[in-house]
Amino acid sequence: MPLVNAKEMLTKAKAGHYAVGQFNINNLEWTKAILLTAQELNSPVILGVSEGAGKYMCGYKTVVGMVNGMLEELKITVPVALHLDHGSYEGAKACIAAGFSSIMFDGSHYPIEENVEKTKELVATCNELGLSIEAEVGSIGGEEDGVIGAGECADPAECKMIADLGVTMLAAGIGNIHGKYPENWAGLSFDTLDAIQQLTGEMPLVLHGGTGIPADMIKKAISLGVSKINVNTECQLAFAAATREYIEAGKDLQGKGFDPRKLLAPGFQAIKDTVKEKMELFGSVDKA
16 A cells, blocks of 8 residues: 555544554664554554654655555555654755655744744645645654754643644644653643634644653543644663663573574564554544
8 A cells, every 4th residue: 555644544543533644664663563563453553754864864855765665565455644753944855855745833932923933834735746844833742863852731722723724633742742751841831732722623633752652641632633643762861771781681692593584684673563552542542
């Protein structure tokens, strides 16, 4: 099945009160693990690519080629969107040209007027090409590829301004943070989320920083209109822990245990297990 934009899967998720996971990819193992898990669970999925990860994987065209090749070779039949995560204006245009099916333009660091202007232009381009587009209001806390946010809460009125431009989905800061959550984290602001939902209506809302948010908060956020949840750090931690265990047990020194196909296998399985757990929590299993 070829890449799809994320509109239909997220519209169905919003109506069905579940969420589709966006799992960021960093290499072949990441991509293969996520796609196979989505297929096994009959779940739609969004592959997220940050600008830093895109550069690491030799550029957006390489990423598109790898993902399209896997869709064919692995006989993937569930809906898959390839999505730029926290894209700059220039990065969004580059991913559109490379063949991504969905983009995020993160204009949250601009004054609202400039965010509106740039988002409006990219919405027109995406509509013309049949791509989905995510916009952001109120920066997400923590750091991701140099994009730093304090975790402030978005202004619901500004969210409506961006939503009214015709974006497919909206990411709004509600106290969420990229990476590990600090011990003194105050939790998600459901009052802010509810106010945004009241003003944006049927628009699917996006929760960034899905790693470390308690399951009860995830479920409540979904009940208040969140239809897409981003996970990245949790897969990285699982991959690192499984790889560390393999090496500390000396398995890389046994036979051909140093072969990358063996060395990376435990981390690959750890990603699969993490993605399965999240898809079950988000409610997207058998929703393809």
